[in-house]
Amino acid sequence: MRLGFLGSGNMATALARGIGEPVLAFDPAAERAEALAQATGGRAVATAAALAEQADVVVLAHKPGQLDEAAATVAPHARAVLSLLNAVPLARLREAYPDRPVVRIMPNTPSAVGKGVIALAADADGDPALRTSLSELLSRAATVVELPEAQIAAATAIFGVLPAYVAVLAEATVDAAVRHGVSPDVAGRMVAAGIEGSAALLAARDHDTLATRRAVTSPGGSTARGLRELDRGNLRETIQSAFDAAAGAA
Structure with missing residues (x-):
């Protein structure tokens, strides 16, 4: 499963390092995408659309306020979406990425050294195979706990801070x-x-x-x-x- 990180900030880098697989990376600041690609043995791509076309799962690691702007370019090409966006619920993600399987997670920075915690929320009627595959991949970086979405805020207050x-x-x-x-x-x-x-x-x-x-x-x-x-x-x-x-x- 090839992950494509749409955004290459601290949390994206921590998660990608912990997983330990080559990733695709795009960031408006090209040097950040290059740094993430080099850190994982992956590759930076020139556009968000190219990232979505080549990735099995697009990882939303941009700013929450950029959701609609990013989706306008990425949604037509994305196969599946994994969101790291704080305070953006599944309902909003589904609006931005209709007819695409969407999973929401909240990781923390110790994921970079394989000692993180990740809260995962997904629709009950979502793709169970995708959820299982993502959980297995993410478990390389962290203890993965599946929770009802209503508990994500409390979970973040436990381990995120x-x-x-x-x-x-x-x-x-x-x-x-x-x-x-x-x-x-x-x-x-x-x-x-x-x-x-x-x-x-x-x-x-x-x-x-x-x-x-x-x-x-x-x-x-x-x-x-x-x-x-x-x-x-x-x-x-x-x-x-x-x-x-x-x-x-x-």
Whole structure:
């Protein structure tokens, strides 16, 4: 299955790198399409219409506001459509690409290293073979979770923004470690390894957050004291508010 990326920005590049197959790429900024093609061993094409003619699936990775403008050129040639467009529902995609099978996904940037999460939504009466083939291909880059479209916004607020939140936590921890005499490089490596290990441990415990937290929290110990400070700072309430804000914008 040859993917043709209509747009070659950060998310398109992350997804294409994670999948690890040569792709076709088109972008009004030709240098971005060339960069994506080189990153995957694929090929940049000169026009959006040529991309659609040569791709098995056109991946919509342009700006959401460009949907109708892009479809005017691409729709007559597209065989199938995979949309990365934020806040563009399946109904709008079907209007722009009538009589074409359409699948909507929301990926995140860790897809670039094969550790992403992708929420996938498709019409119940859509092409099941296409959905299965796409899920298998996308699973090279991420954990693929099929969801009702109504849950896409909440899913995006879970994993789409998480790399930024984790980066803030890591940055704050490194800064604190530096205040205690640890070099930034050493602290950064320990924080990154600690986050990776913590995620793996949580998965190994069947995502039981309470059991994972209790296993490392001795009564009166350093973890308990640290958690108390996080509670004093209303961390849980802040995360809930951030989730609501992200979900409302998705």
